Structure formats: C-alpha cells, structure tokens
Amino acid sequence: MLTKQESILEFDFSRQAVLPDRLTRKTHSPYLPAVEQILGIYRDQVGRTRRELHTLVQRTMQELEDCSSVRMSAFCKLLDDASEFDQDRSGAAATLRRRVFTLAAAYHPLVHAPDHLFASSEAEVKQKIADQLGRSWPDIEAELFADVIEFHRLKTPPDASIDAAALLSRYNVAQTQTALYSAVELTVLAGRDFKTILRYAKLARLMHTISRQGNGYTLRFNGPASIVRETRRYGVAMARFLPGLLAADDWRMRAIVIGPLRRRFALQLSSRDGLRSEVAPSDFDSELEETFHRRWLESDTGDWQIARESTVLHSGQNVFMPDFTFRHPDHGEMLLEIIGFWTPEYLREKAQRLAQFSDHGRILLAVAEHADEAIPDLGLPRAVYKTKLLPKAVMGLLAAAHEASPNPSQTENSNEPG
Known part of the structure; x- marks a missing residue:
C-alpha cells in the first residue's frame, strides 16, 4: 500500500466528499505509454539500486504535463512493491x-x-x-x-503479467486505500457476494456487525472508542479490506473519513465504479482455522462432514455466520465458532452476539485460553485451546452435544446453507 506521503486526495467541502486521485485512459491517455516505459526500466535494470531506479522513473514521468512529484513517488512505491530487492539481513x-x-x-x-x-x-x-x-x-x-533501503538492489522485477493498464489500476486502488487511512466508519451494502465480502473483512481483522437489508445484507465496520481514537490504525485495516471488496460483485460502500480541520467527509464507491482488484481467493480467516480444517480432513471423524462458513443465522434483522458447519447423516447439523486473538472490545461484542444467537442452530465454541474469561457462560459447549485447535477437542464437543440431544432437529429454516 502507499503511504500518506504518496497520497493524493481532494476534499470537497461543499459536498463533504473525499475524492482520491484517479487516472483514466480517456482523461490521462499519455500515462499508458509512460507507465509501460517505467515497467520496462525495472525489467531492464535488474541489479540497480532503488535510488537509481527511482531517478530513472522520475526522468520518464516528468515529461508528463500533469504528473506531480507525489504521483511519481506513488508509482515508484507500487513498482517496488511488485518487485523483490536484495536485502542485507546478516549485518x-x-x-x-x-x-x-x-x-x-x-x-x-x-x-x-x-x-x-x-x-x-x-x-x-x-x-x-x-x-x-x-x-x-x-x-x-x-x-x-x-542495508540502507535506498541502496537495496533489484533482484526480481515486476511479474510479466503486470502491464501498463494493470499498474494504472493498482495506482487507482492504492490512492483510494489512502483515503481510508483516516476512516472511522465503513458501511457496505452487499448482495450475492456477501459471504466473500465478509471473509475479506475478517482477514483484515475488522470489527463488524451484520444486518439483513431486503434481499441483501448491511455490514458495518466501526471500532469502539478506544480504537476510533487510533484512527490511523483502524483505517489501515479498512484499507487492507478494500482490494477484497473490489474483487467482489454487487455492493455499495460508504466510508466516513476524518479530513482537514477534523471535518468528516464521505467516500462512496460501488461495484459499478470501475475500480477492480486482483486478490487471491482465501478460504480461511487465519492460519489457525486453515490448519484445523486440514487436520480435520486428515483425521478419523466418523461421518461428520465439515464446511467453511456455509450457514447463515438470522435473528430479526441481525445476522451471524459461524466459522464452520458440521453435518452428520444421523446427528444433524452443528455449528462451530472459533474465538481467537482479538481486542477486549471485540470479545465483549462477540459475547453479546453469541448470547443473541445461542438458541439458533446448535452452536459450539472453541475459545483461545487467553480469551476464555472474556466470554461468559452462555450455555454453549466450549473447548479451550492454547495455540492449536485439534479435531479431537471438537469431536469431544460433538459427542457431548449428541448425548445431550440424541435426536437433534435440523437447523431452523431461517438458516441459509451456502
């Protein structure tokens, strides 16, 4: 991502809107061949230092009439991020x-x-x-x-799949991300890609609430007071979430950004605005969940089948999507929510949400040892883990739940299998 020093934002006080810098083929057509040239510089100058490469890029881009030094620096940063440099890690x-x-x-x-x-x-x-x-x-x-960053030497240039159009697209996305660095609130109205959007939000470690809105869902991301006071930190998490959102379809977004004079400005985007991002799909929110899923598939778990985030629970307009669903031909369906490393505020919100949905479906909890005391007794079976969640512990929960309710009904009709 770009830094604040490479950010170009226009704040419209009359409309209370923030407008990130954006380059289009129609309005900025000279940029396409120029960006092709600077990509060529990196690909032809392997072994040059970062400082030398930046000088060559600046010489090329200063020929463009409206290319400021900040834009040049932004393109240098994007090229650096797409490359690999030799670094002296040994001292x-x-x-x-x-x-x-x-x-x-x-x-x-x-x-x-x-x-x-x-x-x-x-x-x-x-x-x-x-x-x-x-x-x-x-x-x-x-x-x-x-060992000085300016003198790191280029080892691997940007991949051949990155052409001028792709780098321009990355520039537009990156500038939009910088607007979110000062965001204190973000709302997404999601349609058919709701689950994908939520997954990327979890990967960015965004605190969120979900509610049903007609045929879609409203996802609200805003931290408690202790986090909002650290606007930059939480805004960076929102910025990390943006590429995942841009890779999805059928959504609208509105963010509240703190601008000049501590005024609030709105950043509005939708899936129809032309911003796109290439993000590798991720099926898991954390390494812990991925490892647990792999071990489950490798273990003898009887006829219990596991699925990732396949069940959506509703309580009025509120929504909850547990991490895993387990299905058994005789014992029905069980849901597992994993609670790992989060802030105290998030754990309190999580406890409230679990209490609200404790009567929906048949929910099991896997709670990290350090978070166990923050989650009160909700009448839900739980396993406490230290650093790894083992299938054996969850199988114990499933067995105990079956003994307590040997003839379980299927999850309520209000649940939506994915």
Missing part, C-alpha cells in the same frame, strides 16, 4: 563499513588532489583498502550500504 554491510572506515581513519583526511597540506589521495586509499580486503573497490562499494 554484513555494517561489518564491512566498520572495517573500511577503521582502515581509512589512518589516512584521514582524504582529498581528491593531494597537496603539501593533505597527502592522502582518496583514490589511492581506496585501492589500498581494496588490496587489504582482497576485493575490488567497486565490489566493496556495492556492498558498503546494502
């Missing part, structure tokens, strides 16, 4: 610097042209140091500041 550069500077100190001060006052020639001293270290000076110089 070799710092060790080399100490060695070189220690050797050079004996000849201080160094001058380009020696005279009767200063006899140490920079070129001669560099050669002496190179001889002592058994390396050429260009080789030493290339490694001397390899």
Whole structure:
C-alpha cells in the first residue's frame, strides 16, 4: 500500500466528499505509454539500486504535463512493491563499513588532489583498502550500504503479467486505500457476494456487525472508542479490506473519513465504479482455522462432514455466520465458532452476539485460553485451546452435544446453507 506521503486526495467541502486521485485512459491517455516505459526500466535494470531506479522513473514521468512529484513517488512505491530487492539481513554491510572506515581513519583526511597540506589521495586509499580486503573497490562499494533501503538492489522485477493498464489500476486502488487511512466508519451494502465480502473483512481483522437489508445484507465496520481514537490504525485495516471488496460483485460502500480541520467527509464507491482488484481467493480467516480444517480432513471423524462458513443465522434483522458447519447423516447439523486473538472490545461484542444467537442452530465454541474469561457462560459447549485447535477437542464437543440431544432437529429454516 502507499503511504500518506504518496497520497493524493481532494476534499470537497461543499459536498463533504473525499475524492482520491484517479487516472483514466480517456482523461490521462499519455500515462499508458509512460507507465509501460517505467515497467520496462525495472525489467531492464535488474541489479540497480532503488535510488537509481527511482531517478530513472522520475526522468520518464516528468515529461508528463500533469504528473506531480507525489504521483511519481506513488508509482515508484507500487513498482517496488511488485518487485523483490536484495536485502542485507546478516549485518554484513555494517561489518564491512566498520572495517573500511577503521582502515581509512589512518589516512584521514582524504582529498581528491593531494597537496603539501593533505597527502592522502582518496583514490589511492581506496585501492589500498581494496588490496587489504582482497576485493575490488567497486565490489566493496556495492556492498558498503546494502542495508540502507535506498541502496537495496533489484533482484526480481515486476511479474510479466503486470502491464501498463494493470499498474494504472493498482495506482487507482492504492490512492483510494489512502483515503481510508483516516476512516472511522465503513458501511457496505452487499448482495450475492456477501459471504466473500465478509471473509475479506475478517482477514483484515475488522470489527463488524451484520444486518439483513431486503434481499441483501448491511455490514458495518466501526471500532469502539478506544480504537476510533487510533484512527490511523483502524483505517489501515479498512484499507487492507478494500482490494477484497473490489474483487467482489454487487455492493455499495460508504466510508466516513476524518479530513482537514477534523471535518468528516464521505467516500462512496460501488461495484459499478470501475475500480477492480486482483486478490487471491482465501478460504480461511487465519492460519489457525486453515490448519484445523486440514487436520480435520486428515483425521478419523466418523461421518461428520465439515464446511467453511456455509450457514447463515438470522435473528430479526441481525445476522451471524459461524466459522464452520458440521453435518452428520444421523446427528444433524452443528455449528462451530472459533474465538481467537482479538481486542477486549471485540470479545465483549462477540459475547453479546453469541448470547443473541445461542438458541439458533446448535452452536459450539472453541475459545483461545487467553480469551476464555472474556466470554461468559452462555450455555454453549466450549473447548479451550492454547495455540492449536485439534479435531479431537471438537469431536469431544460433538459427542457431548449428541448425548445431550440424541435426536437433534435440523437447523431452523431461517438458516441459509451456502
């Protein structure tokens, strides 16, 4: 993502709207060939430092009439993010610097042209140091500041699948993300892609409430006071969520953003606005859930079949979608909600939501040990785990639930299987 320094936002005080910078083929047609050129720079200049690459990009883009230095910096950041650079993770550069500077100190001060006052020639001293270290000076110089980000050398350029149009699209999405850095509230009206949108929201660790709205759903994302005071932190989570939202269909979004003079401005988008994002689909909200699902499939779990977020529960206009659904040909359906690492405020909201839905379906809880005390006794079977949730623990819950209710009815008709 871009930083605040690379953000270009227009705040319309009359409409109380925030308008992120956006480049279109129709209005900004000269950008397409220019972006093709800067992609070529990265692909043709493997081994160059980040600083050298940025200089070449800026020289190319300054030919565009309306390309500000901030836009140039934004494109450099996007190109860097799409590339891989060599980094000195071993501390070799710092060790080399100490060695070189220690050797050079004996000849201080160094001058380009020696005279009767200063006899140490920079070129001669560099050669002496190179001889002592058994390396050429260009080789030493290339490694001397390899731990400084500006001097990281390009190892792998952007993938060939990224063309000029794709990079322009990434720019537009990234600028829209920067508007969300100062967001305190975000509402999404979702249609047929509701489950996909919710999954990406969970991946971004957004606190949310869901309600039914006609044939669709309203998802509201807004943190409690303690989080809203840290607007930037929660706004970044909203920004991380945006690419997933843009990859879905049939939605409208409205965010409230804090702008100049602490005024509130609205950012409005929909799936019809032309912004798109390529996001790899993710079936799980966390590594813990993914590992549990894999272990379940590898274990002997009898005839219990597992499905990811396939059941939606309704209570009036409120909605709840547990993490897993278990189905058995004889014992019916059970639902599992996993409660892991979250803030105290989120855990309180989660407890309230579970209490509201405790009579719907047959819900089981898997609660992280550190969060166990925050979830009161709701009359729901629970397993407490430390770092890993094992199928054996959930099988114990399923067996206990079956013994308590040997002839369970199927989940209510108000539930919607996915």
